[in-house]
Amino acid sequence: MSNKNVLVINSGSSSLKFAVIDSESGEALVSGLGECFGLPEATIAWKFNGEKTEQAITAPDNHHQEAINRIVKLMEELSLKETIVAVGHRIVHGGEKFTSTVRIDDAVLAEIESISDLAPLHNPAGAKGIKAAMEAYPSLPQFAVFDTAFHQTMPKKAFTGSISHELYDEYRIRRYGFHGTSHYFVSQEAAKVIGKSVEESNFITVHLGNGASVCAIANGKSVDTSMGFTPQAGLMMGTRCGDLDPGVIEFLLKKGWTQEKVFETLYKKSGFLGVSGLTSDARGILEAMAEGHEGATLAFQVFTYRVAKYIASYLVPLNALDAVIFTGGIGENALDIRREILENLSLLGFTEDKAGNEAARFGAAGQIGESALLGAKVLVIPTNEEFVIAKESVERI
Template identity: 80%
Template structure:
């Protein structure tokens, strides 16, 4: 076995995803998920050689540490502990402090924790994952890869909110953007597909999944993105509302809603789930549309319309366009959604390649449309954030 394996950890508040990635090929040697932490039904499952195994987490508390200990045992039993060269952690928020991947020490860990106000659900969980991994792998270097880092190249006019400057200087309120690792990866892959240096490419990257965001990329760098201070803004998502008049928050508070109720509604009961009244899953929405469900049809229309509107508006920060890139679980697989978005882009000259669009699914990349008017194509590229985390960890070694 080559000595290029990196354990990639994505630690959530009640879950922990992991994978052992070959940093040369991007292949996941083993991958898994610990979930329902804090509940009696906490489990850990993993896939190896196409076989899935699941077992209960029996520890009464500290499920993150227990899950990582179980991962250590698993890696040892599969015989590639000696092939691990690093542990890479996905950290959601790096604020303005972190503009690239960093090696983790006590100071970096403290700074990740200090940014918890900006990502209260994610950064504390990321820190717990780091601490557990440091205990489990004391001799391995650990690296942090930040979702926000790729967007730190945005110009001030793109990240500045039209609010009092004191709110920025005092609290750091500005556009940060997320999904940066995904937008970074697919833009590099798109440049290879077009046989151009990424530094000479301009893209609109469209990451569509349960969370969704659009990113304008000029000369390989992020110049604008739809998510903002938090991952709540921008596109409609699985359960998140996306862009919304902030006056609605005041309106609901005056109607007697609590702060918790308002933000529960906007974060967990909106998006596909809220509009369809049925499900947060795009597949469920598409299936219900087939049976004539009106809420599902409306959710489909709102989502595809908003995505197309963002794509159109993101021509503004670019000097030219090489490609619109679709990625993420929906972007890679949901043919009717891509088809409708392309229809909404007809004024930009995009003409769908129907066979190309049908073929570019389930892990397959490909060109799905082109616009002679813009001299651009629309492509599908499967994302691989774990590969980026593994690669950047190894590069920093």
């Protein structure tokens, strides 16, 4: 067993994901999820050697701390404690301060908390996870890996909003982008596939899951991405609307909607769920569409159309294109969605390799198409964000 294992923690407002990752192979030795924090039904569950175990979390005041304490005990029970060399934390927002992974100290923790208004649902939760882990593992180095860091190479013309410069100067309102660890990982893997150094490679990476984003990568660096100031912008998603005329918000407020109802609708009742009127899950959309459900069919069409539009537009910041890369839960598995996206891009010469598309699912990577016109491949590469966090942490010990 490797002695370069990293405990990776992804702390949400009401949940906490964790895994012990071998930083050399990327293998998850154990993985788990604590959820329903703050509620009586809070639980923590994990998988080890193919077996799943679940327990209740009963601490009345701090479910995050009890979850971390349970994880610490679990590491001892599984004889993993002595193999862990660091704790890596996924932090959603690093603002403009953090452009790479950093070792956490009191100053870094304070900075993460100070920019919580940029990610009010995520950064405070991430800080909770850090504090709990530092208390549980005071002798281990702890690192923060930021979703936004990879996109800090975007040029000003890509991240600047067409709004008053005072809004940027005072509040730092700009495009930040998210899913950075995923876009980074698949671009690194794709460079190996095409036999080029990543510094000489140009990709459009397409992370499709319940949250979804597209990224243009020139010579290994992010130069544009679809998510913006928040993870709400860009593509249609499971429950999020993506790009929307801001005038809609004003219109609804004037109609008597409360601010809370407006944003609850845009964040949690839109996307696949809103358009289909049925479900936020792409699998449910595809099943219902096959049965002739009109709402599901429309949701499928809106989603694939918008993804194709973003892919096409991201040729603009690139001088060449080596590959379009699909990843994420939908991107890795939903061949019908990938097929429709490529069909929408036919004017750019994209064609599907039907056998390749059938094969590249359920954890399998592969080529599913190409554009002879652009000289570009279409690849599926499963993402591994936890592996990125583990490697980034070990490299900075």
